Amino acid sequence: MFYILLCLKNECCGTHIMEKIKSITDERVILGPGTLYNLLEQFVAEKIIIETKTEGRRRSYILTEKGRQLLENEYNRIRKQADDYINIFGEEKR
Amino acid sequence: MAEYKRRIELFSLYDHTNIEKHLEKMAAKGWMIDTIGSTFWRYKKTEPRKLRFSVVYYPKDVKEGAIISDDRQNFIDLCSSGGWNYVINSGKMHIFSTDGENTPPIDTDAEIQIECIHKFAKNEIVYGYLFLIVACLFFSGFVIYKLWKEPVDTLKDASPIFWLTPFSLIFSVFNVISYLNWYKKAKSAAENGEFTDTKMIIRFEALFWFPLYFGFGLLGFFSFLRIRDILFTLGIILSGIILFSVYKAINNNISKSERKETTKQRLRRFSAVMLVILWLSSGIAAYIAIPKPYYKVKVNSEFGGTYSKSVYFDKNAPLDISDFKETGNKTVSREKSTRELLLIKETEWDIHTVKDDGENDGLYTYYSVTEIRFSPLIERCKNEIIFNHIVYESKEIRLTDKFESYRYYIDDETPTNGFAFCNGNRIVSIGFGWEPSEEELIFAAEKLLNSENSYVF
Numbered sequence: 001m002f003y004i005l006l007c008l009k010n011e012c013c014g015t016h017i018m019e020k021i022k023s024i025t026d027e028r029v030i031l032g033p034g035t036l037y038n039l040l041e042q043f044v045a046e047k048i049i050i051e052t053k054t055e056g057r058r059r060s061y062i063l064t065e066k067g068r069q070l071l072e073n074e075y076n077r078i079r080k081q082a083d084d085y086i087n088i089f090g091e092e093k094r
Numbered sequence: 095m096a097e098y099k100r101r102i103e104l105f106s107l108y109d110h111t112n113i114e115k116h117l118e119k120m121a122a123k124g125w126m127i128d129t130i131g132s133t134f135w136r137y138k139k140t141e142p143r144k145l146r147f148s149v150v151y152y153p154k155d156v157k158e159g160a161i162i163s164d165d166r167q168n169f170i171d172l173c174s175s176g177g178w179n180y181v182i183n184s185g186k187m188h189i190f191s192t193d194g195e196n197t198p199p200i201d202t203d204a205e206i207q208i209e210c211i212h213k214f215a216k217n218e219i220v221y222g223y224l225f226l227i228v229a230c231l232f233f234s235g236f237v238i239y240k241l242w243k244e245p246v247d248t249l250k251d252a253s254p255i256f257w258l259t260p261f262s263l264i265f266s267v268f269n270v271i272s273y274l275n276w277y278k279k280a281k282s283a284a285e286n287g288e289f290t291d292t293k294m295i296i297r298f299e300a301l302f303w304f305p306l307y308f309g310f311g312l313l314g315f316f317s318f319l320r321i322r323d324i325l326f327t328l329g330i331i332l333s334g335i336i337l338f339s340v341y342k343a344i345n346n347n348i349s350k351s352e353r354k355e356t357t358k359q360r361l362r363r364f365s366a367v368m369l370v371i372l373w374l375s376s377g378i379a380a381y382i383a384i385p386k387p388y389y390k391v392k393v394n395s396e397f398g399g400t401y402s403k404s405v406y407f408d409k410n411a412p413l414d415i416s417d418f419k420e421t422g423n424k425t426v427s428r429e430k431s432t433r434e435l436l437l438i439k440e441t442e443w444d445i446h447t448v449k450d451d452g453e454n455d456g457l458y459t460y461y462s463v464t465e466i467r468f469s470p471l472i473e474r475c476k477n478e479i480i481f482n483h484i485v486y487e488s489k490e491i492r493l494t495d496k497f498e499s500y501r502y503y504i505d506d507e508t509p510t511n512g513f514a515f516c517n518g519n520r521i522v523s524i525g526f527g528w529e530p531s532e533e534e535l536i537f538a539a540e541k542l543l544n545s546e547n548s549y550v551f
Contacts, residue, residue: 011239012393014168015175032202033176037202038210041153089372 002078003029005071006038011052011062014040043067099125103135107187108273110149111291117147117189130184145191148178148200150207152186175202176190186214203285212277219273223266230263245474246438246464246487269295322384330377337369388427391448396456403427403448411443412545413538415457417528424449424457437468438475446527461524463542472519479521480514488514493536497543515539 007020008009012037021031038060044048048067063071117127123143125137152169170180170188177197178190190200191463195495201207240248272295280290344365348358389406406429414428415421424447432441446458464479466472468501480488486502491513493499502512513535523540530538 008117014172018176030198030202033172033178034169034200034201034210035203035206037172038153038206045335058163058167076385 001039002071002074004036004043004059005048005063005067005074008061008063008067011060013055013058013060015058056088098128098136099139100136102133106269106273106295108151108211109292109295110151112294113149113189114147116174118145121145121147121191121245127182127189130182130187130189141490143193146195147181148192149188150188150190150200151210152183153189153210153213154186157226160535162289176200176489179406185218195489201289204287204289205278207289208277208280208284212278215277217404220270223270226262226266227270230260230266234260234263242474244478245471246440283506290548313354322387326380326384329380333373333376337373341366341369388429391425393448404429405448406444408443411445412463413443413459413461413524413541415445415447415459417537417541418459418534419457419528421447421457424455437466437471439455439465439467455525458527459525461538461542463545464521466519466521470517476516476521479523480516486510486512492531493539497539499535499539512515513539515543518544 003019003021003025003043006024007017011021014033017033018033018036021029040049044051044061045064047064048070049061050064052062054060098485103116105116107113120127120137121140122142124140124142125142128138129136150164150173154165173188173190175179178200181189181191183189201210222277237248270408272293276290276292276295280292283290325544327426345362348361348365350360353361387408388406390402391405392400393403404426405427408430411428411430411457415426426445426447429444430441432439434440440462442460442462444458444460447455449455464475480500483502486504487506488500488502491499491501497515500514500516502510502514504510511529513524513530515522515524520543522539524538524542526534
């Protein structure tokens with residue numbers, strides 16, 4: 001979910017989302033097309049993203065304000081987790 | 095080599111793991127899936143290829159036979175851009191293949207995959223089977239009620255629906271439980287991000303349904319027929335199979351020949367038409383040639399005019415008119431019919447004379463011998479045949495201590511020439527065209543209650 005929303009900061013279609021995720025995570029995260037299709041449908045229904053345009057059968061999406069907020073919350077959660085780690089293991093190292 | 099082949103496939107449609115493995119094996123042998131039916135799947139001949147297959151369930155509603163919507167095409171396109179080629183779909187179930195060994199799977203999230211499978215299975219499998227279970231229970235209730243009220247009529251009935259209800263019920267319950275069991279395990283594994291392979295659940299009902307239905311149906315059908323009709327029907331089926339094999343062989347030879355495709359088509363059509371004509375004409379000729387078990391005579395009605403009557407030649411009636419009356423040179427028609435299935439056997443005889451000059455002399459007797467092979471049912475059968483007769487009331491008459499005897503009455507005061515006897519597991523119901531004496535009744539009862547209850551053939 002995190003990476004899909006991350007890719008949708010700018011308008012993007014499904015195929016490009018898969019490629020982008022692959023590239024930004026250095027192929028560490030692989031997203032299957034079936035899973036992506038289901039998540040996009042779910043995100044649209046929950047108004048986390050909106051469909052911006054349809055070129056032929058290709059659909060593009062972009063984050064909504066709600067989606068942006070959700071992504072930020074997730075980022076803060078992960079960052080806090082990282083801080084907690086550093087607080088414990090980082091001090092030990094010193 | 096044939097271009098297509100059909101196979102009976104008994105996969106449950108949610109069994110994606112085994113469907114994928116199976117399609118991979120078929121593709122490796124050079125057979126690519128072409129059409130998916132409920133039981134028969136068609137494969138197209140291709141070059142043997144090492145392919146990976148993926149069976150995925152489209153999450154939205156799909157109208158069977160509808161043109162692929164833009165929405166669904168978008169899903170297919172997305173899968174294509176992920177390296178998967180669309181092969182075929184059956185409703186919501188979509189099949190993709192890829193020759194790339196490292197192509198990422200279509201479903202990379204176990205929870206989403208289970209959600210989609212369950213959405214599909216709930217509608218396509220669970221609700222379908224639940225409907226079948228409810229229908230079976232409803233029908234079973236009806237059968238039990240009928241069995242209680244009319245055991246003879248119910249048990250001698252070879253109706254396939256009646257006998258297959260328990261089978262349907264067992265298979266349906268088994269399939270629903272198997273699926274729900276898998277779903278529970280898979281859902282709990284998916285919460286930890288793990289995928290769960292489906293187990294091979296053979297759709298037993300598909301495996302058994304047809305042969306059982308066919309078998310019982312045939313049994314029910316044949317229980318009405320005489321040996322002549324049975325042999326004729328089997329002959330028609332067998333000759334049909336043989337001629338179809340001949341057609342396939344001819345077709346293969348035509349395909350191998352180096353003629354033009356249009357000529358080949360014409361030859362195929364010609365051979366098919368000729369074989370069908372041969373099949374039909376030989377069937378008609380056989381039907382005409384095989385002697386019938388009866389002939390028709392014109393009989394003068396006592397009310398004026400004539401009507402036609404069938405004279406049957408069945409032999410070895412355990413009780414004959416000649417046992418009571420002088421038949422002289424009169425023609426005697428003896429017609430026998432037997433219905434038998436597991437617990438009950440019932441043989442009926444209709445014996446009457448027809449004068450050679452076409453006069454109806456009204457000398458007749460008809461009787462049925464019912465043998466019950468399951469003793470708890472004897473009393474219920476007696477009730478049905480003797481005591482709860484649709485038209486007549488029965489009163490006990492005392493002929494001898496050796497067996498029970500009853501006479502049918504139209505009302506309290508009007509006796510008929512119909513009687514019933516009962517001893518052990520046998521019930522005899524008999525009607526006479528004359529008022530029988532006590533000796534004649536005892537004679538008839540003893541003969542029928544102790545007669546050899548042979549098969550109709």
